[in-house]
Amino acid sequence: MKLNDNFRNIKESYLFAEIAERTAAYSAAHPDKKIIRLGIGDVTLPLVPAVISALHSAVEDMSREETFKGYGPYEGYAFLREGIKKYYAENGVDVGLDEIFVSDGAKSDLGNILDIFSKDNTVLITDPVYPVYVDTNVMAGRKVIFAAANERNGFLPMPDGKVKADIIYICSPNNPTGAAYTKAQLKEWVDYANAMGAVILYDAAYEYFITDDNLARSIFQIEGAETCAIEFCSLSKTAGFTGTRCGYTVIPRKLEAGGLNANRLWLRRQATKFNGVPYIVQKGAAAVFEEECRKQIRGNIDYYRENARMIADCMDELGIWYTGGKNSPYIWLKCPFGMSSWEFFDYLLNGAQVVGTPGAGFGENGEGFFRLTAFGSHAATKEAVSRIKTLLSQK
Numbered sequence: 001m002k003l004n005d006n007f008r009n010i011k012e013s014y015l016f017a018e019i020a021e022r023t024a025a026y027s028a029a030h031p032d033k034k035i036i037r038l039g040i041g042d043v044t045l046p047l048v049p050a051v052i053s054a055l056h057s058a059v060e061d062m063s064r065e066e067t068f069k070g071y072g073p074y075e076g077y078a079f080l081r082e083g084i085k086k087y088y089a090e091n092g093v094d095v096g097l098d099e100i101f102v103s104d105g106a107k108s109d110l111g112n113i114l115d116i117f118s119k120d121n122t123v124l125i126t127d128p129v130y131p132v133y134v135d136t137n138v139m140a141g142r143k144v145i146f147a148a149a150n151e152r153n154g155f156l157p158m159p160d161g162k163v164k165a166d167i168i169y170i171c172s173p174n175n176p177t178g179a180a181y182t183k184a185q186l187k188e189w190v191d192y193a194n195a196m197g198a199v200i201l202y203d204a205a206y207e208y209f210i211t212d213d214n215l216a217r218s219i220f221q222i223e224g225a226e227t228c229a230i231e232f233c234s235l236s237k238t239a240g241f242t243g244t245r246c247g248y249t250v251i252p253r254k255l256e257a258g259g260l261n262a263n264r265l266w267l268r269r270q271a272t273k274f275n276g277v278p279y280i281v282q283k284g285a286a287a288v289f290e291e292e293c294r295k296q297i298r299g300n301i302d303y304y305r306e307n308a309r310m311i312a313d314c315m316d317e318l319g320i321w322y323t324g325g326k327n328s329p330y331i332w333l334k335c336p337f338g339m340s341s342w343e344f345f346d347y348l349l350n351g352a353q354v355v356g357t358p359g360a361g362f363g364e365n366g367e368g369f370f371r372l373t374a375f376g377s378h379a380a381t382k383e384a385v386s387r388i389k390t391l392l393s394q395k
């Protein structure tokens with residue numbers, strides 16, 4: 001046998017292991033100090049009551065012969081896709097039921113979607129980046145080029161007509177930078193992709209955090225996107241489904257190339273390799289799109305937003321440059337005093353016992369930057385912010 005040689009080209013990521021190691025070493029040397037983690041990329045609030053009740057009743061369905069479910073449709077139950085369709089309609093987007101595919105989360109679909117693209121595609125990815133985009137393409141042996149996100153462009157790189165790309169990844173609001181494209185900026189990307197005959201793989205995992213009207217919740221709010229984009233959505237951060245697992249992907253019927261239709265190819269791919277998301281989970285997910293549940297979910301999102309606001313206010317007070325904080329649970333800050341990402345990590349850990357994520361771990365352009373997240377508790381965030389203020393105003 002021959003194993004996939006491309007795996008040799010995947011960069012090892014020591015980021016989270018290194019964070020854990022340095023934090024554990026500090027903790028062992030200072031057992032009396034209380035460490036606050038503002039690096040968490042996972043939600044901490046439990047599922048809302050309306051979801052729990054939908055899950056319970058779905059479990060009951062499985063106990064009775066009349067309501068028991070075996071294999072479901074590859075693309076997801078219609079009751080869930082109808083809820084998703086309605087949600088899109090609220091944002092002014094008309095999506096066909098056959099354009100929606102339910103998944104066990106955005107990460108799987110972001111990786112699996114590459115099955116429908118030939119190896120012979122140039123991939124354009126913004127840097128710094130959510131590592132899944134790069135690693136899945138390197139595994140498949142595809143050529144990856146980067147668009148630099150930096151302080152000058154507000155971590156929102158724009159298309160360069162001189163650069164030729166076939167598959168373009170855009171994540172907005174972005175992980176790790178929290179930066180979000182306006183509708184006008186996205187229109188430029190859509191025009192570029194259509195002109196190139198390229199596809200935009202649009203990661204909307206954080207769309208629920210958007211509050212500003214000039215930002216897009218969906219790339220399909222942009223004219224022309226239906227011929228050049230696929231959108232990946234997740235209930236992970238929206239509704240606390242990181243452990244429950246459910247997301248959805250929208251592939252327009254109009255997305256075609258070389259006489260092949262991307263929507264039909266994806267259905268064929270799913271029918272071949274995927275037997276669907278559990279009925280129980282889809283019932284819980286369908287509740288997310290109902291009004292009562294939406295109110296409860298908004299409460300959780302507001303809770304995280306309040307944390308983000310506390311951190312952003314602290315940066316404003318200290319005069320530190322950052323992106324995110326608004327329309328995003330991430331605050332991406334420029335390390336003060338010219339420190340590198342890891343220097344600042346150590347400085348914050350030693351001086352304030354606060355743990356964040358060094359930006360250098362997300363790509364070349366992340367060096368000198370640092371990510372804080374809003375997924376902690378109010379009390380911990382408040383305490384962390386107060387310690388950061390004390391530490392940084394001393395220097």
Ligand code: PLP
Nearest residue numbers: 105106107130175205234236247
């Ligand atoms: N996309 C981005 C940008 C993310 O940050 C994450 C999770 O952190 C995902 C996708 C994965 O989402 P899911 O839990 O639906 O797989």
